[in-house]
Amino acid sequence: MSSRQADMPVGLLADVFERIEAITSRTQMTALLVGLFKQTPPEIIDRVVYLIQxxxxxxxxxxxxxxxxxxxxxxxxxxxxxxxxxxxxxxxxxxxxxxxxxxxxxxxxxxxxxxxxxxxxxxxxxxxxxxxxxxxxxxxxxxxxxxxxxxxxxxxxxxxxxxxxxxxxxxxxxxxGRLRVGIGEATIMDALATIYGGGVAARPLIERAYNLRADLGEVAKILASKGLEAVKEVRPEVGTPIRPMLAERLSDPGEILEKVGGDAFIEYKYDGERAQIHKKGDKVWIFSRRLENITQQYPDVVELARNHLKADEAIVEGEIVAYDPETGELKPFQELMHRKRKHDIHSAIKEYPVKVFLFDLLYLNGHDYTVETLPVRRSKLEEVVDKVEEFTIAEYIRTNKVDELEKFFLKAISEGAEGVMVKALHGDSIYQAGTRGWLWIKFKRDYRSEMVDTVDLVVVGAFHGKGRRGGKYGALLMAAYNDEKDVFETVCKVGSGFKDEDLDKLPEILKPYMRDRRHPRVVANMEPDVWVEPALVAEIIGAELTLSPVHTCAYGKVKSDAGISIRFPRFIRWRPDKSPEDATTSNELVEMYQQQLKKITGETKPSEEA
Incomplete structure (x- = not known):
């Protein structure tokens, strides 16, 4: 028997469940819960709420x-x-x-x-x-x-x-796991507000407490035992996840800026796993967007937070993104799935390394920052993060200009991000935990086209490798052939898909074609470590074709200030049978982009969308 003195027959709960099965009205459902909570001792209301859930x-x-x-x-x-x-x-x-x-x-x-x-x-x-x-x-x-x-x-x-x-x-x-009574959190909160808060007017206070302390049983117990005033005093608690703030979505940049009040932070929306990182002394917890405890999947992030969050107690939010340490390129979200599946997490850390891009501060050393405006939160976040390559602040700009938003959006896409988040900076720009609203707006327009076929591109530059590729070339700058102008226009920087023997042979392969300066037939905005005469052709595949302000392929043809690029490009093989002029042309890439363009406005990653 429990050490708790207060108790109640579980039959009362079973009776309510049976009656709820027979009704379809949410009002009746709430009334039945009100009746149940009236008979529930405050000492065990948390357990009753859990059983209902x-x-x-x-x-x-x-x-x-x-x-x-x-x-x-x-x-x-x-x-x-x-x-x-x-x-x-x-x-x-x-x-x-x-x-x-x-x-x-x-x-x-x-x-x-x-x-x-x-x-x-x-x-x-x-x-x-x-x-x-x-x-x-x-x-x-x-x-x-x-x-x-x-x-x-x-x-x-x-x-x-x-x-x-x-x-x-x-x-x-x-x-x-099939209780079949269909009682949602909102109905439970309505019933709690009616019993302990004097009516549904108290519901927003209960909901805010639940959003800050994602444990409805605990919130119910505070309310039943200590009253509404105690619920008003609920603050974030390190180790207990806060329900994440969510964003709306629009595809018109002018309308987006208007919605957020003109002035905004525009930040990269990374293709990774949203994470809420809690730190208390040396103890670190990591929670997913769905509030799952994913600490065990990211011992490397735990160590980064310990060493680079300059606070005794803090709750910060960011995106964990897979990357290639040898090229620095970001990898798609799917790469992180290996972290969930691998039993040997230490080998997974080596095979699938990650970077953390932080974008918000929710709590710091006893102070609740969810009630502060975004500029205040961001300024304090910049102070407490000791930035290193693997643990830093998300890339962002501040602007009120549509053209700057668009340009930054295309830059984000070209660097492996999904798009951008536009965030309000005005006096009401608090962190609205658990709420979707117009303070944050996703800009993920249909500027991506699914890539279903390989292309043949020409090497015009090379980049020195990092990490294991130190002393070698780690990535190549690739270009398409513009047959109208007889020039080579850059499309992407490729560092994935190479075998070790490919990398070992690169210096020897490139040596006859290396140059001190850009070849006159190469049109490029990106500056490689070494320029290469357009002579070598390679077969390349990628996730999708997209627009980029950085690359020059068909620049201005689809959009006035952007060229065509490949997102997540991968080397397949050399094509010694092809001359540079046999490579895929800029016009062919435009045609591929337009033919295969798929509207992605409605596409999301269900578990990770902001």
Missing amino acids: GRLWPDWKGLPEIGVGEKLLVKAIALATGVTEASVEGLSKSLGDLGKAAEQLKSKSTGRSQGVTLLSYTQQRTELTVNRVYETLVRVAMAQGEGSKDIKIRLLAGLLKEASPKEAKFIVRFVE
């Missing part, structure tokens, strides 16, 4: 899930009701609901057991309580390792044996 604790705590699959659950039901596993499976299949199967079997087993002796008619069933159910389910979740399956089955069977048929139905559904 179908969880034992917030996901971000990183604690184990219940870890009981259908087969184990069938065994537990069979053990609790005295029937065979085949009988449980058969009934579940016919009803389409393992919870209902448990309910029916419990009804029958209760009837059978009551027919055994006269004494059983007068015996009272031990009433299951919220604490008993919650604590048993916690023990089920915490049972790990050898022999844990048997422990889980015995604990669940014991619980189901004590449960009424109705209680058994909802316990089984809870364990399955």
Whole structure:
């Protein structure tokens, strides 16, 4: 039994769940929750809220899930009701609901057991309580390792044996992760506001507390135990994630600047994983956009935060981006997925290194910065970050001019970013945790065209390598042939796709063609470490064709201040069978871009979109 004195029958919860199943009105649903919360002791309201949410604790705590699959659950039901596993499976299949199967079997087993002796008619069933159910389910979740399956089955069977048929139905559904009552966070907050806040007018205060402290059970307990004034005092807490601020989306740069009030920060929207980094002394936590604890995936980021966040306590937000340490090029989001899948995280760190680009400060040494304007937050962020290549501030500019926004957008795309974020700077530009609004606007226009075929490009320059490629060339500047002007126009800088032997041979391959200055037939804005006479042709593939203010291929043909470039280019092979004039032409790239252009306004990465 719990050390907590306060408790309540879990049957009250089961009754509410059953009644909610039969209604479709959210108002009625809220009224039923209000009735339930009236009967709930403040000491256990957190547990009641968790059970309503179908969880034992917030996901971000990183604690184990219940870890009981259908087969184990069938065994537990069979053990609790005295029937065979085949009988449980058969009934579940016919009803389409393992919870209902448990309910029916419990009804029958209760009837059978009551027919055994006269004494059983007068015996009272031990009433299951919220604490008993919650604590048993916690023990089920915490049972790990050898022999844990048997422990889980015995604990669940014991619980189901004590449960009424109705209680058994909802316990089984809870364990399955299919509670089916459809009670959302908003409905829970409305009910809490009605009971403890004097009405729905208190809802925004409760929601703000929840946005700053992403644990609705904890917020409910503060409200029920200490009142609305205590909820107003809720501040960010290091180690507890803040629900992230979200952005709207527009494709017209003029309209975007108008929406944010004219003056704005324009910053790169990186193609990475949004991360909220918490630091307290030497302890560091990292939470994803969905508030999952992803600290274990990024021990290198933990170390970077320890060494380069100059604060005792801080919560900062940024983007973790994969990159190629030998070329410095950013890599697409998909590269980070290897971090999730690799069991040996230390080898993953070497294979898939990352950079961190920070863009916000939410809390610092006891001060809540979510209530400060963006210029104040950014200024303080600049102060507390000891910038190094792998841990720095996101690239950004401040402007109120449409042409500068557009130019910076194209620069971002050409450097591997997804687009830009435009952020308001006016007096109301606070950090709106958990809210999507017009203070932040994504600009991700349809200036990208999916690349489905390879192209043949000409080497016109080379860049010295870094890291493992030190002392070698790490990347090449590639160009298309403009057959109308008889010049070579740059398209991309390629550093991926080369094998070690390719890199070893590069100095020898390039040596006959190296020059002190740009060849007169090369048109380039980008300056390589070494210029190369246009003679060597290579086959290149990329993720997509895009527009770039940096590259000169077909400059001005699609857009007045941009050329065509390749996002995430990769070397395939040399083409010694082709002369430079046989390379893909600038006009061919324009045609490919226009033919394959796909509207991406509606495309997002579901887990990582801001």
